[in-house]
Amino acid sequence: MKKRALSLALAGVMAVTTLAGCGSSSKETTAAPEGTTTETTTKAEAPADTTAAASGDKTTLKWSVWDISSTTYYQPLIDEFEKAHPDVTIEMVDLGSTDYQTVLATELTGNGSDFDVVTVKDVPGYMTLVNKGVLEPLDSYISDSGVDLAQYKGLTDQITVDGKLYELPFRNDFWVLFYNKDVFDKAGVAYPTNDMTFDEYDKLARSVTVDTPGQEVYGAHYHTWRSAVQLFGILDGKNTILDGKYEFLKPYYDMVLAEQEDGVCQDYATLKTSGLHYSGAFAQGNVAMMNMGTWFISTLIEKIKTGEYTDCTNWGIAKYPHADGVEAGSTLATITSLAIPTNAPHKDLAWEFVNFVSGAEGAEVLAATGTIPAVMTDEVANLVSATEGFPKDDETSVDALNTANLYLEMPVHPKSSEIETALNEAHDAIMTGSMSVDDGIAQMDEQVSAILAE
Template sequence: MKKRTLSIVLACAMAAVSLAGCGGGSKETTAASTEGAAAEATKATEAAGGQTTLKWSVWDIGLTTYYQPLIDAFEKEHPDVKIEMVDLGSTDYQTVLATELTGSGSDFDVVTIKDVPGYMTLVNKGVLEPLDSYIQSSGVDLTQYKGLTEQITVDGKLYELPFRNDFWVLFYNKDIFDKAGVAYPTNDMTFEQYDALARSLAVETPGQEVYGAHYHTWRSAVQLFGVLDGKNTIIDGKYEFLKPYYEMVLGEQEDGVCQDYATLKTSGLHYSGAFAQGNVAMMNMGTWFISTLMDKVRTGEYTDCTNWGIAKYPHADGVEPGSTLATITTLGIPAKAPHKDLAWEFINFVCGKEGAEILASTGTIPAVMNSTVSDLVSSADGFPKDDGTSVEALNTSNLYLEMPVNAKNSEIETVLNEAHDAIMSGGMSVDEGIAQMDEKVSAILAQ
């Protein structure tokens, strides 16, 4: 009976397409008819099979430990739903996603949004569905996100919901400290103390190099040191406040305390690979690396950094310890999603308390944070607990979004990335790079 019903519906869909093609209507009408018929055929197929497939855009499936537990839990509660992940890669994820969503062939139901500039690009292109009506009908309490949703509301509408709220910490390799007879980092270090500590651990012996610090090639690994005082943001149009941090990192680079930026850029060395080599004493990176590190150590893939810990971010004089940068990862529904209502059910699950506890059990920091969730993170198998810093490092004092929402986010991001690359590779002096950022970003903001 199911096969007969499906055949009839598919035949009708094909007939509709044929009629649309033979009529005297416009190309738009023909396309709409074709798309509608195809959608009906898809729905009939799913109804006949008794299961609906939701397509979810992600990156780094092989490096991310929480995707499958979230899917397993949701599918257990919804046996008639199958979640299909599509990995778009991490390097150009937002660019690829924007291209997919603005094209005619995309059929994603749920999309992961990596950063604020990427979010604003999608909002400006009109390819995301506003979530406000879903949030209201489901009675979602937005206060559980502690103000994050207010920071990503655009013209009174919310197009994404956070499920992760990562923040930057200092990862460190205890074996390097132990071998050097140097005390571990503390949860209250100024940048001057941090720089001195990194220099005390560097070893330049060929073939046995030890780097006191490591800075990934992202501009955020250096520039965001400057916004921890809460007085500046990365979209102000004035960037003199970045100078001391560029000078510190470039000084370390020149003295062999950290690896050369140009070499890292050319080689494409991933930050996880750098830390896994076992010759990096400290690395500033987001808490998203915690779950990956625990998993790779547990499975035996990482053997040279098994004895690790985290500490709170270093801070400028007069800044409260525990002040750090937040970067949220969110979920949204494409405007052309085939199954919007079901997609919302998945988003509400992942971004709510149930999803938060699943994320926390893998060592991942969720957007919904409470005492239960915090305990789950620190009690996860492989999380360091006996070093005096790691558990406390999960408690933050001030969180600043890496880049606040602005309609010109993407344009500003491009300028900042170009200047960062030029400064770090030696193509420009710090003063020249700052002058370029000042001039170009101010021009963008004035448009």
């Protein structure tokens, strides 16, 4: 199955959202609480009255989320919706970040689930819920409400399953290169640009690396998600993570493993064992460059504003590095969506909330927090670019928010969850050194091809 390129010319599209799903991916999108040093988040206790009950004259809608304490946009969205619906209370339930989709699937297939709205972190998680039949088709709601799907610029086409749409995206993040200007200034090296090949990127990372014990500076940082390495290989639009043949990943594994061997980046096994969150790594101030999604921008701005981050306050972003012959600004997209469970107690009211958050009104609220929404209008773009704390006087950072080609991290496929598992296992084996790059790729080829043939 060939990946469809999202050629979203988000003119002026600013960037700026939290998550993992593949782990987004999957986008891996999206991880444990920002600013912590672990990716473990505990599930919040449900209130004593777990039914979506009326509180006085108010109706309570239960919304499944993750990372409440570190996500800047949840409460503003709730405040705006409740302002327009004074008879409604939105109650968030934090299912944790690391195993969010697994926990959510368990909740929705159990007898006691009473969520009205659920957040869907990634495509594999979405397909799992669709295959289990626990999500309500939204097509009739969309039609009756006159929602124009064109505002999503092709995203909804790519998440339609057998002619039905079970979620609406409210965030659309893409990957950029974060960098710490202080590290480059201290080394006397020029900042990253918006048009770097992978060879140029690798040389730049090596040029600012310091391996003095106790004073280490890492030229690059790769989080433990497979997407941080594997998805370099799909930027040319010719390959897809669902092809079943993965030889195209070899140059990128070779590059990252060589950097790891030379101390240019931190050791994968150590990161895995320690559970160091990518935000914690960047916040330490000794990472020059880190490839990560735009979801990190809003958190970075907030943590610097509150004084929690003090060693990475002079930061910027650049466009993703690219292979020779690939257009600068080609990058990876990951969406975060809202859905309504089939057993939701208040489906009509839940739809009103989904429509609000995923539409133009919700987009303005998201943009005001420095988060990139799925719906991008001129007004929304202006709000994002004006976000306090974003390096808007930095021409490179502003231009980095203009993308050329966007490719979904994981396209919709009935077996996407199984494929994700196979790719994650091979990635872990390669990065820990328990399997060579060639053997790891051979394992991916064999396992994914078998899954696709089922």
